[in-house]
Amino acid sequence: MDSKFLQSMNISLDLALEAREIIRGETGQEVPGVRVDKETYDYATVTTVHIEDNNAQVIMGKPVGKYITIEAPVIKENNQQAHREIAQILAEQLKKLFNLPMELNVLVVGLGNWNATPDALGPRVVEQCLVTRHLYNYAPQELQGGMRPVSALAPGVLGITGIETAEIIRGVVEKTRPSLIIAIDSLAARSADRIATTIQLADTGINPGSGIGNKRAGINQETMGVRVIAIGVPTVTHAAIIAQDAIEKYIQSTGGEPKDTSTIIKNLLEPLGGNLTVTPKEIDTLIDDTAQIIAGAINMVMHPGISPEDYAYYLH
Structure with a gap:
């Protein structure tokens, strides 16, 4: 599969790692202005893609910045010990993206539609985050050492609220004045193998819905006036990509010549508006x-003084 097919189907890639893979596959060399670091752990591989200049930004279709991808197939397994280790790896990678004094406020934003399971990741994360900003004003006696003022918001989606998500967040930012926003969202993957096995962190913010062709106003430093770190997990992939992969494998197995199949796939998906995403059962x-x-x-990361055993005390 090449970039021309993705463009013809109006498919954008949420994962910087996948964008790099496709471009390298077409050119046979590293993208100019892109630097890659890789770390290996027992349960995960961590790849950091640095997009360092405007030329690389244009080629990759991603803003200049750092994109950290944690690939961990074990997430799909019922292995709580492995899940805890993945959380620790994610925490260490998250620490690399900011350095704020403990007294400064952080806003956690769970993007997505809580009524649609594949899009409910952000709100589900918010439900389990320790929010403490209110305690500083109303119950300071409940605070322990090593706790940061954290607030959280799940603003919903335009179809539910009638308000652009970025407008809601910007209004909250103006009132609460956080020093950092951490935004969590569901992503679309090029490969079905990456659904719920890959976590991407980016210090460039996020455009909700971009991976499924429903691009909304950006949530980034330019629009919010405060730095935004995005955390995303692929939860869907495009039916067009699955169809193209199946056709390519069939052609390869029969020894046929590669063909432009985008028109066939578009006609197949036309009754569905030309855009269909799928997710595992x-x-x-x-x-x-x-x-x-x-x-x-x-x-x-937010509350290093609190042990996981004490989280339940602060969760409501």
């Missing part, structure tokens, strides 16, 4: 597990 469990991992990592 076990998405409920996958969302719960990934939400727990991400919330655990955020809690570790």
Whole structure:
């Protein structure tokens, strides 16, 4: 599959790692202005893609910044010990993206539609985050050492509220004046293998809905006036990509010549508006597990003085 097919189907890639893979596959060399670091752990591989200049930004279709991808197939397994280790890896990677004094306020934003399971990751994470900003004003006696003022918001989506998500967040930012926003959202993957097995962190913010062709106003430093770190997990992939992969494998197995199949796939998907995304049948469990991992990592970073055993005391 190449970039021309993705463009013809109006598919954008949420994962910087996938964008790099496709471009490298076409050119046979590293993208100019892109630097890559890789770390290996027992349960995960961590790849950091640095987009360093405007030329690389244009080629990659991603803003200049740092994109950290944690690939961990074990997330799909019922292995709580492994999940805890993935949360610790995520926490360590998150720490690398900011350095704020403990007294400064952080706003956690769970993007997505809580009524649609594949899009409910952000709200599920917010439910499990330790929010403490109110305690500083109303119950300071409940605070322990090593706790940061954290507030959280799940603003919903335009179809539910009638308000652009970015407008809601900007209004909250103007009132609460956080020093950092951490935004969590569901993503679309190029490969079905990456659904609920890959976590991406980016210090460039996020455009909700961009991966499924429903691009909304950006949530980034330019629009919010405060730095935004985005955490995303692929929960869907495009039916057009699955169809293209199946056709390519069939052609390869029969020794046929590669063909432009985008018109066939467009006609096939036309009754569905030309855009169909799919998700695994076990998405409920996958969302719960990934939400727990991400919330655990955020809690570790935001409140290093609190042990996981004490989280329940502060969760409501």
